[in-house]
Amino acid sequence: MPQDNPLLNLDFRIQFQSIDAAQVLPALEILLAExxxxxxxxxxxxxxxxxxxxTLTALEQATERLEExxxxxxxxxxVSTSPELRAAYNAAEPLVSEFLSSIxxxxxxxxxxxxxxxxxxxxxxxxxxxxxxKKTVDGFRRHGAELDDDGKRRLQELEVELSRITTKxxxxxxxxxxxxxxxxxxxxxxxGLPPSAIAAARQSAESKGQSGWRFTxxxxxxxxxxxxxxxxxxxxxxxxxxxxxxxxxxxxxRELVERILTLRHQKxxxxxxxxxxxxxxxxxxxxxxxxxxxxxxxxxxxxxxRFLRENRDLHAFRRKLExxxxxxxxxxxxxxxxxxLRHERYEFDEEELRxxxxxxxxxxxxxxxxxSLFGIxxxxxxxxxxxxxxxQCHDILDADGTLLGSFYSDWHPRxxxxxxxxxxxxxxxxxxxxxxxxxxxxxxxGIICGNLTGPIGDAPALLTHxxxxxxxxxxxxxxxxxxxxxxxxxxxxxxxAWDFVELPSQIMxxxxxxxxxxxxFARHHETNATIPAELLAKMKRARAYRAANGQMRQLGFxxxxxxxxxxxxxxxxxxxxxxxxxxxxxxxxxxxSPAELPTEHASICSFTHLFSSPVAYGSGYxxxxxxxxxxxxxxxxxxxxxxxxxATGRAFREQILEKGDSEDPADLYRxxxxxxxxxxxxLERQGLLTLQTD
Numbered sequence: 001m002p003q004d005n006p007l008l009n010l011d012f013r014i015q016f017q018s019i020d021a022a023q024v025l026p027a028l029e030i031l032l033a034e035x036x037x038x039x040x041x042x043x044x045x046x047x048x049x050x051x052x053x054x055t056l057t058a059l060e061q062a063t064e065r066l067e068e069x070x071x072x073x074x075x076x077x078x079v080s081t082s083p084e085l086r087a088a089y090n091a092a093e094p095l096v097s098e099f100l101s102s103i104x105x106x107x108x109x110x111x112x113x114x115x116x117x118x119x120x121x122x123x124x125x126x127x128x129x130x131x132x133x134k135k136t137v138d139g140f141r142r143h144g145a146e147l148d149d150d151g152k153r154r155l156q157e158l159e160v161e162l163s164r165i166t167t168k169x170x171x172x173x174x175x176x177x178x179x180x181x182x183x184x185x186x187x188x189x190x191x192g193l194p195p196s197a198i199a200a201a202r203q204s205a206e207s208k209g210q211s212g213w214r215f216t217x218x219x220x221x222x223x224x225x226x227x228x229x230x231x232x233x234x235x236x237x238x239x240x241x242x243x244x245x246x247x248x249x250x251x252x253x254r255e256l257v258e259r260i261l262t263l264r265h266q267k268x269x270x271x272x273x274x275x276x277x278x279x280x281x282x283x284x285x286x287x288x289x290x291x292x293x294x295x296x297x298x299x300x301x302x303x304x305x306r307f308l309r310e311n312r313d314l315h316a317f318r319r320k321l322e323x324x325x326x327x328x329x330x331x332x333x334x335x336x337x338x339x340x341l342r343h344e345r346y347e348f349d350e351e352e353l354r355x356x357x358x359x360x361x362x363x364x365x366x367x368x369x370x371x372s373l374f375g376i377x378x379x380x381x382x383x384x385x386x387x388x389x390x391x392q393c394h395d396i397l398d399a400d401g402t403l404l405g406s407f408y409s410d411w412h413p414r415x416x417x418x419x420x421x422x423x424x425x426x427x428x429x430x431x432x433x434x435x436x437x438x439x440x441x442x443x444x445x446g447i448i449c450g451n452l453t454g455p456i457g458d459a460p461a462l463l464t465h466x467x468x469x470x471x472x473x474x475x476x477x478x479x480x481x482x483x484x485x486x487x488x489x490x491x492x493x494x495x496x497a498w499d500f501v502e503l504p505s506q507i508m509x510x511x512x513x514x515x516x517x518x519x520x521f522a523r524h525h526e527t528n529a530t531i532p533a534e535l536l537a538k539m540k541r542a543r544a545y546r547a548a549n550g551q552m553r554q555l556g557f558x559x560x561x562x563x564x565x566x567x568x569x570x571x572x573x574x575x576x577x578x579x580x581x582x583x584x585x586x587x588x589x590x591x592x593s594p595a596e597l598p599t600e601h602a603s604i605c606s607f608t609h610l611f612s613s614p615v616a617y618g619s620g621y622x623x624x625x626x627x628x629x630x631x632x633x634x635x636x637x638x639x640x641x642x643x644x645x646x647a648t649g650r651a652f653r654e655q656i657l658e659k660g661d662s663e664d665p666a667d668l669y670r671x672x673x674x675x676x677x678x679x680x681x682x683l684e685r686q687g688l689l690t691l692q693t694d
Contacts, residue, residue: 007031007069012406012445014072014426016387021084024073028092031066032099038062043108050115052122052129056136059109060489063100070096071426075447079410079417080387081174090167097163097614098156104143105152113140128662132488135283135661142282144271151270158267162260162614169246169256170418170612176251177217177606178415180241182234185212189231192336194351197224199456217242218413219420220453220467226335239332240600247582247602253611257604258570258581260611264618265565276565277619284497285626285665289566292499292622296558299551299625299679300592302688306548311594317341331595342545348538350464357468358460358525359411359452365521366475367394369511373649374483374657375399381406388414396482405429405444405482411471412461413451420608421450421470423477423494423505430489444482444493448474460525465539468522469509476508477501479657486660493660498620500665502627503634504657510635513540514643544687549594551686556592558622560585561610565619632682634673 006015007027039062041047042055070092077089103109116122117137125133144155183205184190190198190213200220201213208214215221217238225238246253264276273279277289286292318337319326329337343349367378377397384393390412396404413419427445450470455461463471477494480501486492494501511517519530531539564585573584585604590597604610609617617623634652641648655672669677683689 005030007072010065010068010072010427012427012443013384014445015385016072016076017385019072019076021082021088024085024088025092027069028066028073028096031069032095035063035066035099039103039106039109042112043106045108047112050112050119052116052125052133055112055116056129056133059103063103064489066096066099068427071424075424075426076387079449080414081416086171090164093167094160094164098160101143101156101159104140104145105147105156110140110145113137128486128488128491131662132491135491138283142271142279147270155267155270158263158270159614162263162267165256165259165263166611166613166616169253169260170608172246172251172253172256173606173608173612174418176246177419179251180217180245181208182215182238183210183212184215184234187213189234190229192228192230193224194228194354196351196354196453196456196462197221197228200224200453203454203456217245219451220413226332227339228336232333232336235332235336236330240598242606243331243598243601243603245603245606247600247605253605254580254582254602257611260618261564261568261581262570277562280565280615280619284620284623285499286622289562289619292619292626293559293562293566295626296555296562296622300555300559302683303548303551303555306688307552307594310546310548314338314341314594317344329595331593331597334594338546338549342542346538346542346545348535348542350466352535353465353522353531353539354462355524355526356522356531357463357465358523359455359463359471360460361523361525362463362468362471362521363409365523366472368520369517369644370475370479372644372646374479374653375646375650376404376483396479402440403443404441405446407446407448407478407482410447410449411452412454417449417451418608419451421448421452421474423448423474423481425481425493428481428489428492428495429484430492431487441485444484446478446481448478450474462525465512469512472508472512473505476505479508480504480660483653483657484660485658486662488662491661496661497665498617499623499626500630500669502623503630503669506624506627506631507635507652510631510638511643513543516644544685547686547688551688552592552594554625556589557607557609558625559592560588560604561617561621562619563588564604564610629679629682630669630677632685633677633679634669636681637673 005023005027006018007023008030039059042058042062048054073089073092077085113136117133122130122133144152147155184201190201193201197220198213201215204216204221205212205214215225215238222238222242226235229235245251261276268274268276268279271279273282275289277292281288281292286295314334314337315326315328317340318329318333321337321340339349371377376399379395379397381393381395386393386408388410391408391410393406393408395406398404410417424447425444426447429442429444432440432442450467452467452470453461453463481493484493515536518536522531523529564581568581568584570581573579573581577583582602582604586597586599586601589601589603609621611618638645638648652672656668659668680689
């Protein structure tokens with residue numbers, strides 16, 4: 001019976017364990033019909049006098065149940081997929097995509113929205129609702145409201161096909177990752193690996209009924225091989241397998257990448273934009289693709305000399321170890337020799353930190369830190385339905401006990417779970433109760449996921465410092481979502497410009513370097529001791545080690561993204577060079593790589609940030625570096641006023657975390673920092689300010 005379908009009755013404690021793949025399509029078809037009826041009613045000529053509440057607010061409400069159900073299904077397909085769930089999602093997703101993309105194309109709705117904008121009420125709206133009205137009008141135009149009928153039909157076709165093939169792209173990445181495994185049965189070939197990696201590989205083999213040590217392309221396993229394993233042949237094998245992921249049958253994304261780029265370009269042209277980057281960035285802080293590229297090139301200019309020097313130093317170090325005939329490091333050698341050089345130069349091995357970062361302690365300490373800074377409480381919620389035994393649920397309470405939101409955390413890799421780390425919203429809360437302001441706020445629901453080192457035996461999961469930063473990063477996104485107090489749902493939480501959305505996440509990583517904060521969560525899992533002063537000093541001295549390489553790597557990703565969406569033309573490039581998008585991307589990335597990339601390098605085929613959804617981070621990967629400038633500069637205020645100063649934390653909560661997109665992000669930043677952002681804060685943190693005088 002439909003009423004028994006949990007997707008039709010999503011309460012605050014989502015019944016994940018009751019959701020079955022067979023229920024997905026029936027539920028979404030019912031919700032689609034419900035939303036269609038509501039939209040048709042809103043678009044009717046006989047609707048009556050148009051107001052903000054009966055048109056703009058009603059339109060938000062018309063799709064809310066559908067969007068929440070689809071977010072739950074999308075989430076489950078990403079963390080606990082199965083052939084049945086994948087098939088159900090693939091059947092439902094194009095239907096939902098087609099409906100949502102049709103809303104701005106509805107002439108009756110467009111007429112209704114314009115009527116509200118032209119009404120006397122519009123001028124008297126409060127600033128948040130006035131901003132929402134303007135963004136709605138602009139959004140309708142940007143999504144084709146003023147196209148003719150043929151243009152609207154073509155736009156919907158593009159949206160549906162983009163939805164379909166970007167979903168297939170993601171599936172190919174997951175499947176190709178899972179298709180790879182490497183079993184070592186000779187213990188001597190493990191030389192160089194830290195005990196933690198060896199134990200994890202042993203446990204992985206046992207889980208598959210195998211003898212020996214099993215390694216995969218999942219983050220913790222792959223990183224250990226490339227960083228520590230002495231056997232260069234195995235390192236090379238892993239590197240080549242990784243850069244060829246989803247680049248060959250049966251999981252080949254080569255043609256899909258070109259097709260996605262072509263469809264995005266056609267969409268931009270249809271809507272009157274010169275390229276997809278300009279379409280996407282119009283409402284972001286950068287505004288235009290050319291401005292984002294200019295920003296990245298400028299950052300690269302600050303790093304180029306140090307980048308070359310760091311790579312010369314690495315080659316010299318290899319010659320010191322192996323003799324003057326030692327060749328320049330290959331891509332699979334860079335991480336290995338860089339780690340050895342770091343150990344020699346700073347007497348620092350990141351593995352020394354693992355015992356101080358047991359995941360449960362890191363999480364509890366992170367909660368204590370944010371509780372002190374932002375005036376909240378994070379409490380565990382037991383007995384809540386989850387999708388996997390590893391998953392935990394917590395509530396976020398305000399100082400007075402008000403429930404602000406709940407979230408689920410899922411930290412370890414599985415074969416049914418996509419790679420990477422992310423935060424997502426399952427429900428965006430908002431005002432509830434009578435009256436325009438509501439009697440209160442309906443709480444938010446979010447999730448944070450990662451693919452971190454897992455527990456081994458009875459010991460807790462012991463993280464690297466980089467993994468600790470990942471935990472803090474995703475929790476920053478989660479706080480941005482759950483602390484939001486915006487009265488318009490579409491402007492709440494992380495629904496902000498994508499070159500601003502990473503500020504709340506990236507600023508959280510700064511506390512992973514401060515002793516006052518580290519003492520809250522960095523404690524030895526056996527002795528409860530804090531990190532020794534000498535080890536902490538080594539860690540901080542090594543922070544800027546090969547910073548230019550890290551910078552150039554991220555800049556390369558951002559630049560190849562923008563160039564693909566601004567300059568790349570598959571036909572003309574093929575006629576000119578005989579190459580394809582794989583070659584084009586490789587040539588671009590080569591300029592920012594410390595070693596010569598092999599001809600089969602096809603990492604663009606597994607770059608899910610860019611191609612896993614119709615927009616995703618397409619033309620937006622620069623946002624990480626853009627927001628890194630913001631976070632380094634914004635954290636300067638904490639340095640000035642105290643890194644654990646609750647007054648500064650409260651200001652950040654009130655002026656950034658609670659505000660969502662209720663004001664222009666540049667205004668929000670100025671309100672917190674008191675001025676425009678300063679690039680020098682990031683360069684100083686990276687040790688690159690001295691570049692011109694070294």
